[in-house]
Amino acid sequence: MMSLATNKAVFLDRDGVINHDPGDYTRHISEFTILPTVLPAVKILHDAGYLLIIITNQGGIAKGEYTAADVDEIHAFLTASCRQAEAPITAIYYSPHHESSGKSLSRKPGSLMIERALARYKINPELSFMVGDKMRDLEAAAGAGVKGVLIPTNAPLSEYLHLLLLPRT
């Protein structure tokens, strides 16, 4: 059967990849700072034909550190910022769960968020990447058949674009 999954995507972790991760939770929009090279970098990825999809654990919701409304406010700001930078985000998936309150397949290293996005947006995992700053990001990617790129926390994303833009055979 012919695959309908012809799109390609870069899946991006949020905290420490998109925005500065201070080392614990980003609880409120006042603590949310997009890292300096991120907007130009995602514009380049968008122009190269990648869908941009955020895949983020937000277990602080389950732990009562902040609410889903706080996360939604941050994500509305992030969506608007990327749109303004002409790098529209296709979707943001977040898992509100945490081990302390029960098992979840969506929380990374589970791959369910990525698998949902692959199906919803007809994405070919073999053409796609996940960029993260934790091993659990790469484990989630591997579980969905997506290549992972590990970068240091709060590293400039622009310096890793060559790993995502290699000519493919």
Ligand SMILES: [Mg+2]
């Ligand atoms: Mg992270």
